[in-house]
Amino acid sequence: xxxxxxxxxxxxxxxxxxxxxxxxxxxxxxxxxxxxxxxxxxxxxxxxxxxxxxxxxxxxxxxxxxxxxxxxxxxxxxxxxxxxxxxxxxxxxxxxxxxxxxxxxxxxxxxxxxxxxxxxxxxxxxxxxxxxxxxxxxxxxxxxxxxxxxxxxxxxxxxxxxxxxxxxxxxxxxxxxxxxxxxxxxxxxxxxxxxxxxxxxxxxxxxxxxxxxxxxxxxxxxxxxxxxxxxxxxxxxxxxxxxxxxxxxxxxxxxxxxxxxxxxxxxxxxxxxxxxxxxxxxxxxxxxxxxxxxxxxxxxxxxxxxxxxxxxxxxxxxxxxxxxxxxxxxxxxxxxxxxxxxxxxxxxxxxxxxxxxxxxxxxxxxxxxxxxxxxxxxxxxxxxxxxxxxxxxxxxxxxxxxxxxxxxxxxxxxxxxxxxxxxxxxxxxxxxxxxxxxxxxxxxxxxxxxxxxxxxxxxxxxxxxxxxxxxxxxxxxxxxxxxxxxxxxxxxxxxxxxxxxxxxxxxxxxxxxxxxxxxxxxxxxxxxxxxxxxxxxxxxxxxxxxxxxxxxxxxxxxxxxxxxxxxxxxxxxxxxxxxxxxxxxxxxxxxxxx
Amino acid sequence: xxxxxxxxxxxxxxxxxxxxxxxxxxxxxxxxxxxxxxxxxxxxxxxxxxxxxxxxxxxxxxxxxxxxxxxxxxxxxxxxxxxxxxxxxxxxxxxxxxxxxxxxxxxxxxxxxxxxxxxxxxxxxxx
Numbered sequence: 159x160x161x162x163x164x165x166x167x168x169x170x171x172x173x174x175x176x177x178x179x180x181x182x183x184x185x186x187x188x189x190x191x192x193x194x195x196x197x198x199x200x201x202x203x204x205x206x207x208x209x210x211x212x213x214x215x216x217x218x219x220x221x222x223x224x225x226x227x228x229x230x231x232x233x234x235x236x237x238x239x240x241x242x243x244x245x246x247x248x249x250x251x252x253x254x255x256x257x258x259x260x261x262x263x264x265x266x267x268x269x270x271x272x273x274x275x276x277x278x279x280x281x282x283x284x285x286x287x288x289x290x291x292x293x294x295x296x297x298x299x300x301x302x303x304x305x306x307x308x309x310x311x312x313x314x315x316x317x318x319x320x321x322x323x324x325x326x327x328x329x330x331x332x333x334x335x336x337x338x339x340x341x342x343x344x345x346x347x348x349x350x351x352x353x354x355x356x357x358x359x360x361x362x363x364x365x366x367x368x369x370x371x372x373x374x375x376x377x378x379x380x381x382x383x384x385x386x387x388x389x390x391x392x393x394x395x396x397x398x399x400x401x402x403x404x405x406x407x408x409x410x411x412x413x414x415x416x417x418x419x420x421x422x423x424x425x426x427x428x429x430x431x432x433x434x435x436x437x438x439x440x441x442x443x444x445x446x447x448x449x450x451x452x453x454x455x456x457x458x459x460x461x462x463x464x465x466x467x468x469x470x471x472x473x474x475x476x477x478x479x480x481x482x483x484x485x486x487x488x489x490x491x492x493x494x495x496x497x498x499x500x501x502x503x504x505x506x507x508x509x510x511x512x513x514x515x516x517x518x519x520x521x522x523x524x525x526x527x528x529x530x531x532x533x534x535x536x537x538x539x540x541x542x543x544x545x546x547x548x549x550x551x552x553x554x555x556x557x558x559x560x561x562x563x564x565x566x567x568x569x570x571x572x573x574x575x576x577x578x579x580x581x582x583x584x585x586x587x588x589x590x591x592x593x594x595x596x597x598x599x600x601x602x603x604x605x606x607x608x609x610x611x612x613x614x615x616x617x618x619x620x621x622x623x624x625x626x627x628x629x630x631x632x633x634x635x636x637x638x639x640x641x642x643x644x645x646x647x648x649x650x651x652x653x654x655x656x657x658x659x660x661x662x663x664x665x666x667x668x669x670x671x672x673x674x675x676x677x678x679x680x681x682x683x684x685x686x687x688x689x690x691x692x693x694x695x696x697x698x699x700x701x702x703x704x705x706x707x708x709x710x711x712x713x714x715x716x717x718x719x720x721x722x723x724x725x726x727x728x729x730x731x732x733x734x735x736x737x738x739x740x741x742x743x744x745x746x747x748x749x750x751x752x
Numbered sequence: 753x754x755x756x757x758x759x760x761x762x763x764x765x766x767x768x769x770x771x772x773x774x775x776x777x778x779x780x781x782x783x784x785x786x787x788x789x790x791x792x793x794x795x796x797x798x799x800x801x802x803x804x805x806x807x808x809x810x811x812x813x814x815x816x817x818x819x820x821x822x823x824x825x826x827x828x829x830x831x832x833x834x835x836x837x838x839x840x841x842x843x844x845x846x847x848x849x850x851x852x853x854x855x856x857x858x859x860x861x862x863x864x865x866x867x868x869x870x871x872x873x874x875x876x877x878x879x
Contacts, residue, residue: 254808258821266801298781388827560778571776625789744849 160429161186162389162451166358168285168350170299174372174494178393178432180211180660181439182362183300184231184712185448191228194296199231202301206233207660213441225442239280243267271540278358322600335722339408355388361427362391367729371495374421390427396434396624405688406695408727412655436700440659463508463704469713472500473738474500475681476507477635479650480601483513486596488640489604489683490672491654492664496685499606499730500654500723503739509537514599516540518592535735539654542588553708587633593642596649639699643677650680657687657722666699682712682720688726754830754849755794757814757851758785761824762801784842791851814864 164186171179180201187197198220201208205318208231214223218238223693244267252260265620283380284297291297323554350356360378363373377388395417400411439448472585479487498519505517552575560568595601643649651672655665669679689702689709712720723739730739783793783867797807816823818837827835829848834840848851 251808255814256817257816259804259807259817263801263804264823266762268819495873512753561780563776563780564783567776567780570782570786571779574779 159191161432162360162428163359164296164358166354166356166387167295168297168507170301170357170359171362172301174364175493176367177364177369178439179362180207180300181445181448182360182391182393182432183298184208185213185439185445187229187231187298187444188226188445189449190296191226194230196226196293197230197296197298198294198583199298199300200234200284201232202234202299206300207663208233208300210660210663211440211445217435223442234280234284240267262505282347283366284341285350299528300457315461341688349442352384352386357385358387358389359385360391362393364494365392365395365416367412367419370416370420374424377423377427388427390424390429391591392429392431394434395431396697398695401695401699403693403695404727405691405693405725406698409435409698409725412729428613434697436697436705444495459729465689468709469684469718469720471509472503472683472721472723474509474684474721475652476504476740479504480508480511480513483649484596484599485601485647486593486649487600487602487680488649488651489602489654490651490668492661492668495654495656495661496730497654498722499602499739500683500685503600503730503736504652505537505600505602506733506736507740509534509602512536516592516595516599516601517603518542518615519604524702533587540592542585542592544585547588548581549588552580561601580614587636590635590639591633591641593649595611596642640676643675646680649677651677652681652683653679654683654685656674657684657689657708659708662708666710666715679697680719682716684709684712684722686722686725688725690722691726691730693723753794755796756788756834756845758795758797759807759810759816759824759826759828760799761795761821762799780837785844787842787863788845788849788851791849793849812867826870 159180159458169186171183174180182510183199187199191198199208200280203215206216206568211721211743212223213225214221214231214233216231216233219237220232223229223231226696227254244264247267248263251263255263262442287444288404334515357527361373361376363369373390380386380388396406396409396413398406435446435448441443479485487501489497489504491497502521508516514536516538518544552572555570555575556568560571589603592601594601653665655661665682687702687705687709689700689705690700693699693702709722726735727737728735730736785797789795800807807817812828812833813826816826823836825835825837825839826833827840834848835844840848
């Protein structure tokens, strides 16, 4: 076992979805508890899979893990936290204030910003309030995917700065106003995050270029936030270059090349490396194997069964989409499943069939430019950049709404526009405008990671209700957003997942969320399948065999509305790479036998 | 010292920027209140979304609320109802308070007129 040594009370794991943060935080927690420490593992991910990894249903209060004395876990579902916060604010007035007034109060607490703030408040409570975590020697945060994590981690300084700098003091804190008295707690949170004697932050990355670049981006941002006690864990290194399996060679080469070009800032961090595990790590027994080092590299030659009727390749979806000339394609799923590549491949394929296509991303780690180097006729690439959208929206409001105001009124409006809520609105509007573009051509969006997407959709729902009774001059794009997302002839949601336990569960949860919002997915894309790659390397074949039940589960769940993309020996970068994501039928129909 | 009490509908903030659409009248009214304070008026502002206790414990406000959310905003001057269902503009406030120095107001009338017609049941939802 080669987990980082931890000597601080607080420990954070951060990295893209699917890099193994939950497994690593649980293994670290288990290891510490076995040394007699009392440990609390906390997940702040709306799509948490703590319960799955620990093999015990984890609740919203510290839940003891039966087979592991001293180990406790806690799920901080920001939506549940927001609901609890809303109820705390509203409940005392039920039966006192009229029902209509109660409803308008509840409306105030139903938006994404409230969810974000409620989540942050819970997070701050654990970090700043000694009573909430009294008795625990270590508190380990298995944080949400990077985009969401950063929002969460950025908030302390954002709020701290905001609260301190608002000159009127009565500024637009929105739903935070009820929490304003907890300023001290927020200040303590900021201090604790930046204190190397108290907090360690572990960046987790796969040994792949894109993942390492993402980790470097996170490192820079955290360093700028004053968080400098950082470690790096490279998880899942595949280093076997013996034998003649093309896929195994490609994977080992890709990992080695990625590590050879690791950004210098990352390379300077204390570093641990964990080997490729052919099976996912779920349950305490699996975690124990990870700790004991008994599981890694014990790949035994497996005979893969003759596999028939695997899902077709991505071109099956392209054929169907290309019957139309316009509409919106959304690729959704957890970070790290390849949403961006799939979106870019779909956009390119549609453009090459003569369609007018706009490819747009809300992914903060936008690497579309890399994925689609070069120009293609009919294809436009755009990006929803939160900072740019915020600047644009602020300028627009000041120009349109501020033009008839007195100078001091304009100053107050400008001050309130500094509210952290404004960015959410600006991004939401940009998203709505991008979706509106689907009336005159194809718009392909790779959305932000699941957690954020859920919040975005929540916001959509809240806005939808608000819009129905607001008579202001709302842009048509905003008014029409939810009806458009709900129209299956207009919006085609492709759920992207990997053929593994956690990603499939997460994708199912995402689909359930979408269904609740009245949005019915077009189909599923199972990405990076080793089973479809025709590898015969023992380790990789063992992993490939492990994939089959998950592929079957998706096929059954979607009634066959799914496609399968093999793990590609060459990364899907550039036009040729993206084309290989689409043109894979003969491979995916083939069967991997050993 | 005269006291002005404002009971707002459920707003996320005094200028309403958190809503899906920004109402400039809210920013103007907030500025007008600052102007009143500068002229020695005590201003207390309550928001249904954030200070429900102030509504629940005031029988006159509660009575207005029973008639409907559109009775908000409600503005009281020393306990006397000055406006209900709309924000008064700076001129109206100045007249009631006997303030003659409206020179500081370069507010075009239109900026505050909008405030007179908030949509029924309007509550700027915060983000």
